[in-house]
Amino acid sequence: MGSRRYDSRTTIFSPEGRLYQVEYALESISMAGTCIAIMNPKHGIVLLAERKITSKLLEQDNDNDLEKIYKLDDHILVGVAGLTSDAESLIDTARIHAQQYLKTYGDQIPVENLVRRISDIKQAYTQYGGMRPYGVSFLYAGYDDLNGFQLFTSNPSGNYSSWKAISIGSNTQSAQTLLQMDYKEDMTLDECIKLSLKTLSKTTDSSSKLTSDRIEISTISKDLVTINGVEKEKMSLKIYTNKEIERMLKEHKVNEKNDDDEEEEEEDEDDDEDMEEY
Amino acid sequence: MSPQHGSQPIQHQFNPYSDNGGTLLGIAGEDFAILASDTRQSVDYSINTRLSHKIKVISPPVTKEMKLESTDIVGTKNSVLFGTNGFSADGDALTKAFEENWKWYVHDQNSNVETGFEFLNENNEEKESFMSMQSAARNVQHLLYGKRFFPYYVHTILAGLDEEGKGCVYSFDPVGSYEREQCRVGGAGASLIMPFLDNQVNFKNQYIPGTNSTERRKIEYLSLDECLKLVKDAFTSVTERHITVGDGLEIFIIDKNGVRSEYHALKKD
Amino acid sequence: MSQQDPSTINGGIVVAMTGKDCVAIACDLRLGSQSLGVANNFEKIHQYGKVFIGFTGLATDALTLSADLKYKHNLYKLKENRGIQPEVFANLISSTLYEKRFGPYFSTPVVAGLSEKTGEPYVAGFDCIGCIDAARDFIVAGTASDQLFGMCEALYEPNLESEDLFETISQALLNAADRDAISGWGAAVYMITKDKVTKTYLKTRQD
Numbered sequence A: 001m002g003s004r005r006y007d008s009r010t011t012i013f014s015p016e017g018r019l020y021q022v023e024y025a026l027e028s029i030s031m032a033g034t035c036i037a038i039m040n041p042k043h044g045i046v047l048l049a050e051r052k053i054t055s056k057l058l059e060q061d062n063d064n065d066l067e068k069i070y071k072l073d074d075h076i077l078v079g080v081a082g083l084t085s086d087a088e089s090l091i092d093t094a095r096i097h098a099q100q101y102l103k104t105y106g107d108q109i110p111v112e113n114l115v116r117r118i119s120d121i122k123q124a125y126t127q128y129g130g131m132r133p134y135g136v137s138f139l140y141a142g143y144d145d146l147n148g149f150q151l152f153t154s155n156p157s158g159n160y161s162s163w164k165a166i167s168i169g170s171n172t173q174s175a176q177t178l179l180q181m182d183y184k185e186d187m188t189l190d191e192c193i194k195l196s197l198k199t200l201s202k203t204t205d206s207s208s209k210l211t212s213d214r215i216e217i218s219t220i221s222k223d224l225v226t227i228n229g230v231e232k233e234k235m236s237l238k239i240y241t242n243k244e245i246e247r248m249l250k251e252h253k254v255n256e257k258n259d260d261d262e263e264e265e266e267e268d269e270d271d272d273e274d275m276e277e278y
Numbered sequence B: 001m002s003p004q005h006g007s008q009p010i011q012h013q014f015n016p017y018s019d020n021g022g023t024l025l026g027i028a029g030e031d032f033a034i035l036a037s038d039t040r041q042s043v044d045y046s047i048n049t050r051l052s053h054k055i056k057v058i059s060p061p062v063t064k065e066m067k068l069e070s071t072d073i074v075g076t077k078n079s080v081l082f083g084t085n086g087f088s089a090d091g092d093a094l095t096k097a098f099e100e101n102w103k104w105y106v107h108d109q110n111s112n113v114e115t116g117f118e119f120l121n122e123n124n125e126e127k128e129s130f131m132s133m134q135s136a137a138r139n140v141q142h143l144l145y146g147k148r149f150f151p152y153y154v155h156t157i158l159a160g161l162d163e164e165g166k167g168c169v170y171s172f173d174p175v176g177s178y179e180r181e182q183c184r185v186g187g188a189g190a191s192l193i194m195p196f197l198d199n200q201v202n203f204k205n206q207y208i209p210g211t212n213s214t215e216r217r218k219i220e221y222l223s224l225d226e227c228l229k230l231v232k233d234a235f236t237s238v239t240e241r242h243i244t245v246g247d248g249l250e251i252f253i254i255d256k257n258g259v260r261s262e263y264h265a266l267k268k269d
Numbered sequence C: 001m002s003q004q005d006p007s008t009i010n011g012g013i014v015v016a017m018t019g020k021d022c023v024a025i026a027c028d029l030r031l032g033s034q035s036l037g038v039a040n041n042f043e044k045i046h047q048y049g050k051v052f053i054g055f056t057g058l059a060t061d062a063l064t065l066s067a068d069l070k071y072k073h074n075l076y077k078l079k080e081n082r083g084i085q086p087e088v089f090a091n092l093i094s095s096t097l098y099e100k101r102f103g104p105y106f107s108t109p110v111v112a113g114l115s116e117k118t119g120e121p122y123v124a125g126f127d128c129i130g131c132i133d134a135a136r137d138f139i140v141a142g143t144a145s146d147q148l149f150g151m152c153e154a155l156y157e158p159n160l161e162s163e164d165l166f167e168t169i170s171q172a173l174l175n176a177a178d179r180d181a182i183s184g185w186g187a188a189v190y191m192i193t194k195d196k197v198t199k200t201y202l203k204t205r206q207d
Helices: A020-029 A084-105 A111-127 A172-182 A189-203 A242-251 A262-277 B064-069 B088-111 B133-145 B190-200 B224-241 C059-080 C086-098 C145-155 C162-178
Strands: A035-040 A044-050 A069-073 A076-082 A136-144 A148-154 A160-162 A165-168 A215-227 A230-239 B023-028 B032-038 B041-043 B046-049 B055-058 B073-075 B080-086 B154-161 B167-172 B178-181 B183-187 B248-255 B258-265 C013-018 C022-028 C031-033 C036-039 C045-048 C051-057 C107-114 C121-126 C138-142 C187-193 C197-202
Touching: A020 A076, A020 A136, A035 A076, A035 A136, A035 A148, A035 A172, A035 A189, A044 A076, A044 A136, A044 A148, A044 A189, A069 A084, A069 A215, A069 A230, A069 C059, A076 A084, A084 A111, A084 A136, A084 C059, A111 A136, A111 A148, A111 A160, A136 A165, A136 A215, A148 A165, A165 A172, A172 A189, A189 A215, A189 A242, A215 A242, B023 B080, B023 B154, B023 B167, B023 B190, B023 B224, B032 B055, B032 B080, B032 B154, B032 B167, B032 B224, B055 B073, B055 B088, B055 B248, B064 B073, B080 B088, B080 B183, B088 B133, B088 B154, B133 B154, B133 B167, B133 B178, B154 B183, B154 B248, B167 B183, B183 B190, B190 B224, B190 C145, B190 C162, B224 B248, B224 C145, C013 C051, C013 C107, C013 C121, C013 C145, C013 C162, C022 C045, C022 C051, C022 C107, C022 C121, C022 C162, C045 C059, C051 C059, C051 C086, C051 C138, C059 C086, C059 C107, C086 C107, C086 C121, C107 C138, C107 C187, C121 C138, C138 C145, C145 C162, C162 C187, C162 C197
Parallel strands: none
Antiparallel strands: A035 A044, A035 A165, A044 A215, A069 A076, A076 A136, A136 A148, A148 A160, A215 A230, B023 B032, B023 B183, B032 B248, B041 B046, B055 B080, B073 B258, B080 B154, B154 B167, B167 B178, B248 B258, C013 C022, C013 C138, C022 C187, C031 C036, C045 C051, C051 C107, C107 C121, C187 C197
């Protein structure tokens, strides 16, 4: 398309008014593992992510080392799609920024503040410096007293937006379609979890079942706790362990065959046989 | 030597005082009194001597009979245990001055009885004259305040038996303000030991268990042995934590039998 | 006004002791402006995970240091995915203080906690520029530190059970505070064992 003349630097527009480096970054992300998040303003947010590469040889300990989901502070989680190394660099910056806010103002950072800060950093790399943009999209799930539960996404362009349910990474088109169909305004957190698992299992490239070593799940919700005899609502942030994910998959019957999936089921069996030969 | 050219002129002044360290402790029991001190004398980070005396027993003569009963008696029951701590030169000077006052006082008391008229004494007994603790204390105040504008740089503590035979301790500031007390620590270890004495002699902050901190522990006189234990514990503690305290512990105990002394070694580091 | 010594304007004390499989850390509750008593609920001990730190000295520096350490501790938790050990925290405090070597924080912190590394109780004290004193028995700090030294040295014995340690540290704190005009006005004691942490407010003289 002649784009070769305009894609080597971030700091120039193409004649069609496009920033090719940014688009290429987005393209790279569309091949990364999917992250899906669903929010209910009253009950909380579920953040689900699929690991792209799983291997028996890979040292992956779901209980301590996560690849896709990270904690930014005690009240904000983030899901990653894209270059993990770029992501970790931005996450470090985000964490420091959140602590600096806490130290200066004695209060937890509002979610949008943090999102905006990271997005601004990403944007800078699209305009000056001559360095390539960050190849990461983020999915932020957080809670603050001002605006309650919030769900944001940001991408390499530096743009960010707020959502009720969203996915990033690969197969987002199909995931979004499904979410749009099935999302309801008054779902409980459990129903959100079920929907996110169902959506992921339907849109995933991989033919094998969803297992605890392939996915990471986390939630932000409000729990009723009794402090000094008084019942209060306390925000709680939870990243699920391997065992808990197994239990959840069983509970929501994610890997069980439905009538809808009969055709796919046959295909699945064929695929399994192929894999055994291999 | 720091270079002086170009800098402000510095006035040099002879400092007449120095701090010789050490600690002095006095406790009054029901019928006894204790005055104890460490025996180290130091200046800055050096030790002058490991055996110096901060306490003098100012006593009427010890008779042969008394010596027979117990050989280590160093004073009678009417003695004044005189302790000073701070700048030892001033301490020694004050001790000498007081001793002189004491000797004259006792002599004059005796001399006031005209020879030949001893029968005017009750029961015709020769009263051994002595200076009462009250009087000694008041005298010390005047000695100290006499140098109000170039003070004796010492914390003085007196110990003895009052006219009722009960233990008594008087303590003074460098210019003569004084008070009779149950117990007092003076010197370098004062800030370390005084709270310990509050807690263990006067039972401060101690409540009877089970009363939910409403009933305070009853204040009772301590026995001599208990007091001695406290004294030794206090000095070993302050020896640990203060550089100018250590080497040896000298304890003087006065009761109705007279004055005796004890010596215990302390850490030399 | 002549130069005030920053470490004696607000007043206050902290003491920590080790026992048998337990540690105790205690503080007074006074905040003053020299002779004027301003607050009787100024707690000097803060909790970071399972590690407890008391801050004495200039109150503003104590609060700033506390916030700064909270910041560093939160980042540590996020990056390491685990709680911090007391010895490690001590080093963190030391470097934080030494960064301000030529314009120091006028605060002397005291650390107390049970170490999972050694399995032993751990206490440590610092001067205001970060020298670590990792004593095995007790640490004292504040405007009545001399008095605390005397009390602790006399009352302490090693390997006390937690009930006895509680009484010992309480008496050490109370009697030392009573001999210091700018310490006292209430006291709080934390008893830390493997299973639980107990916080007790002591009845004290209010002068």
